[in-house]
Amino acid sequence: MADADRRIVAVKGLDSSVGSLLRLRLGTDAMRKELTPGASPLVAVATQDDNAATVTAYDSRGRAHTLDATEAPRRAVYVIDLDVSKAVAAGLDLLNKELTKDGLTAPEADRRTGARATAAAGGFWTTKIDAVSLNDDEEPWTSGDAEIFSLVSGFGLDGKVRVDSVDMPYLDTDRHTYYPNQILVNWSNYKYNLADVVMMEDDGDTNYAALTKAIADALLTITDQGAYVPLVNAILDAIPASWYTNDPDYVDSWYTLAVNSTGTLNGARGNGWMQVSKYWVQEL
Numbered sequence: 001m002a003d004a005d006r007r008i009v010a011v012k013g014l015d016s017s018v019g020s021l022l023r024l025r026l027g028t029d030a031m032r033k034e035l036t037p038g039a040s041p042l043v044a045v046a047t048q049d050d051n052a053a054t055v056t057a058y059d060s061r062g063r064a065h066t067l068d069a070t071e072a073p074r075r076a077v078y079v080i081d082l083d084v085s086k087a088v089a090a091g092l093d094l095l096n097k098e099l100t101k102d103g104l105t106a107p108e109a110d111r112r113t114g115a116r117a118t119a120a121a122g123g124f125w126t127t128k129i130d131a132v133s134l135n136d137d138e139e140p141w142t143s144g145d146a147e148i149f150s151l152v153s154g155f156g157l158d159g160k161v162r163v164d165s166v167d168m169p170y171l172d173t174d175r176h177t178y179y180p181n182q183i184l185v186n187w188s189n190y191k192y193n194l195a196d197v198v199m200m201e202d203d204g205d206t207n208y209a210a211l212t213k214a215i216a217d218a219l220l221t222i223t224d225q226g227a228y229v230p231l232v233n234a235i236l237d238a239i240p241a242s243w244y245t246n247d248p249d250y251v252d253s254w255y256t257l258a259v260n261s262t263g264t265l266n267g268a269r270g271n272g273w274m275q276v277s278k279y280w281v282q283e284l
Contacts, residue, residue, distance in 0.1 A: 008082065013209025018090040020083075027077040027142060034076040042067075046081030046142045050249065055142050072141040084147040084202050085169055091208035092149060092165040098212045104163050104219055123282040124188035125259050131275040132168075133177045134251060147202045148251065152185055153219070153231040154195035161219040161231065162189065168199075184276065187259050194258055196232040199251040199272065232268075 005022050012021070026032060027044070035041070042057035042065055052069045057077055059065065067073050134148075148171040156162035164186075170178050185195050218234050232253045252267030259278060266273045 011207065012087060012091070013207040013211075014087065014090050014094065018086065021087055022080070023083045024078055024080055027079050028072045030072070031074075031076040034074065039076060041076035041078050043078045043080065044142055046079050047140055050140065052140060055140070069140040069142065077142075079142050081143065087206070088147045088149055088167060088169070088202050091202065091206060091211075092167055094208050095165055095212045095215075098209075099163055099216060102216045103160055104216060123280055124186060126183045126187060126279045126281055127185040127257060127259070127261060127276050128279040129180055129182045129184050129274055130277050131177055131179050132171065132272065134171065134174045134272040135270070149200055149202070150184070151198045151200070151215070151235060152195055153198070153235060154190045155192055156189060157191055159191060161222050163215065163219065163235075164189070183279070183281075184274075185257060186281075194256050196235075197254040197257060198232055198235050199253065199267070201249040201251050 001022065005020050006016065008021050009016060009018055026035075031041075040060055042059055044055055044057035044067070047055055047069060055067045055069045057065045057067055067077070148168040150166040150168060152164045152166060154162055166182070166184060168180070168182070170180055184197065187193070215235055218237060219231065222231070222234060232255055236250065236253070250269075252269040252271040254265055254267055254274070257265070257276075262277050264273055264275045
């Protein structure tokens, strides 16, 4: 098990310091009431196919049982899968560090310039997510809760492409509205009054080292031409076609988000919406 765990960490492009990623959990919370004395839960592996119609589970005698992949059974099922929340946190940390090395996040000089500008202004403008909902989080029930993150892109103060990752661990279930009051964009980091957002989901197969390299290779070719250039397509084009199904799922994207953007914004894919507001962060 330990060897398998180490191989999984390596396949995901993460450092061994992330620790164990394998876990055993109930398929859904509703199955808890089925864990009565004498009950014999089934065991299944989290499916890697978002379009699978069935899931194979096994009983204590090794006999196979075919289950519906879209609707969880009443009988308790233990699912072997990965702690994707832990992997996403480690993966986004890796992504931020590597993008900084490639100059795709703010260099120290620009951070100082931004800090001085913020101090002079007494704060900075942000775009805050007041509410958000997804129509389809791309996951069958065996995969558990969705693990959503967003990539916010625009041009930094140095005129180079900038990418900021935003973890959204609360976005667990589709067709449910969440009210996070989360900062999505810090406008003091950007040269132009426009930015793009790509929302993605890690379903367990994401190799963050490969994802970071693909994004960096694509964005490093884009230069500041004195005007805002949409970056959503560049990010999506950098991701291999297979990743749209069972690696980091492409959830939705929002183009040309501006400082004054407010209200309900539907995603370009029609798979979700965000209600945002302009929010001033006051300096202490």
